[in-house]
Amino acid sequence: MSDNVLKVENVTMQFGGVVAVDNVNLEVNAGEIVSLIGPNGAGKTTAFNVITGVYPPTNGVVYFEGKKIVENYPRGKMKKLYKTENNGAYTHAIEPTPDKITRMGVARTFQNIRLWSSQTVFENILIAKHCRVTAGLLSATFRMNKLEERRQREECDELLRILGLEGVRNELATSLPYGQQRRVEIARALATQPKLLLLDEPAAGMNPQETQELTAFISRIRTDFRLTVFIIEHHMALVMDISDRIYVLDFGKLIASGTPAKVQNDQRVVDAYLGVSEDA
Known part of the structure; x- marks a missing residue:
C-alpha cells in the first residue's frame, strides 16, 4: 500500500495562453515535511x-x-488553446470547492495573512472549527448543540495551550506582532483537524530570530500533531534545515527533486535562482 498522503499527477494549470503549472508530478508521503521552492512566478502558489x-x-x-479528489481535462476553448502534455489522458471532471477539501483533511495558510481583523485570537481559531460542526440549522437555532459547542471551545483552548498562544487568547489577532500572527494563522489551520498541512511562505516578512523560532515551531507541529507538512518557502535556510525532500519549480516545470543536499548542489537549481551566464 502506498504511503502517499498527497499525489499530484500530470497537473497543468493554464490561464488562456499562459501555462502557470506545466505537467507537474509530485508526491508527499505520510509524516514528511516536503518543500516546494522556485523563483518568484514559478507557479508554486498556483500548484497549492x-x-x-x-x-x-x-x-x-x-x-x-x-x-x-481533483480531476480535470481541457474543455471548451481550452481544447484548442491547450499547450502542454497529456491531452486526452483524462476524461472526468472532479472539482470540489475548498471547503470540501478542508473537510477531507487538507488545511492551508496563505502568503498574505488572512486573520479576521475584528476578532480575537480565540475567535479566529474557533471559526475554523465550524467545518467540523455536526449540528444542523434547527438544533443550532434552538441551542440544542451546547455540548458540541462547549467541546469545540475546549479544543480551541487546548490548541492555544499546546502552541503557546494562551497568553494572547483574548487579544485582537491583528494587533499581535507579525510572527505571532503567523502562528495564529497556523493554529487556525490546525483547528480544522487536518492530516495534511500546506504552508504558503510561512516565513515571509520575518526577521532571522522569528524565522528560527518558526522552524522549530513547524518541526514541533509535525511531531505533536502527527502531521504531514507541505511548504512553499523562499527562505533557504529554513527549507534546507526542515525538509525531508524538496521539489523545485521553474516557469511552471519541475526541474529537480530530492534531499536538501542533492537539490542545493543541482546546477539547474543554481541557474534558476542565480541566472545563467551569457557565456554559458
Missing part, C-alpha cells in the same frame, strides 16, 4: 491553489490518501 480546490486544473489529477 489546484491542490486545495481554489482552481480546477486545466488537466491532471490530485490524489489525497489514495483517493482521487
Whole structure:
C-alpha cells in the first residue's frame, strides 16, 4: 500500500495562453515535511491553489490518501488553446470547492495573512472549527448543540495551550506582532483537524530570530500533531534545515527533486535562482 498522503499527477494549470503549472508530478508521503521552492512566478502558489480546490486544473489529477479528489481535462476553448502534455489522458471532471477539501483533511495558510481583523485570537481559531460542526440549522437555532459547542471551545483552548498562544487568547489577532500572527494563522489551520498541512511562505516578512523560532515551531507541529507538512518557502535556510525532500519549480516545470543536499548542489537549481551566464 502506498504511503502517499498527497499525489499530484500530470497537473497543468493554464490561464488562456499562459501555462502557470506545466505537467507537474509530485508526491508527499505520510509524516514528511516536503518543500516546494522556485523563483518568484514559478507557479508554486498556483500548484497549492489546484491542490486545495481554489482552481480546477486545466488537466491532471490530485490524489489525497489514495483517493482521487481533483480531476480535470481541457474543455471548451481550452481544447484548442491547450499547450502542454497529456491531452486526452483524462476524461472526468472532479472539482470540489475548498471547503470540501478542508473537510477531507487538507488545511492551508496563505502568503498574505488572512486573520479576521475584528476578532480575537480565540475567535479566529474557533471559526475554523465550524467545518467540523455536526449540528444542523434547527438544533443550532434552538441551542440544542451546547455540548458540541462547549467541546469545540475546549479544543480551541487546548490548541492555544499546546502552541503557546494562551497568553494572547483574548487579544485582537491583528494587533499581535507579525510572527505571532503567523502562528495564529497556523493554529487556525490546525483547528480544522487536518492530516495534511500546506504552508504558503510561512516565513515571509520575518526577521532571522522569528524565522528560527518558526522552524522549530513547524518541526514541533509535525511531531505533536502527527502531521504531514507541505511548504512553499523562499527562505533557504529554513527549507534546507526542515525538509525531508524538496521539489523545485521553474516557469511552471519541475526541474529537480530530492534531499536538501542533492537539490542545493543541482546546477539547474543554481541557474534558476542565480541566472545563467551569457557565456554559458
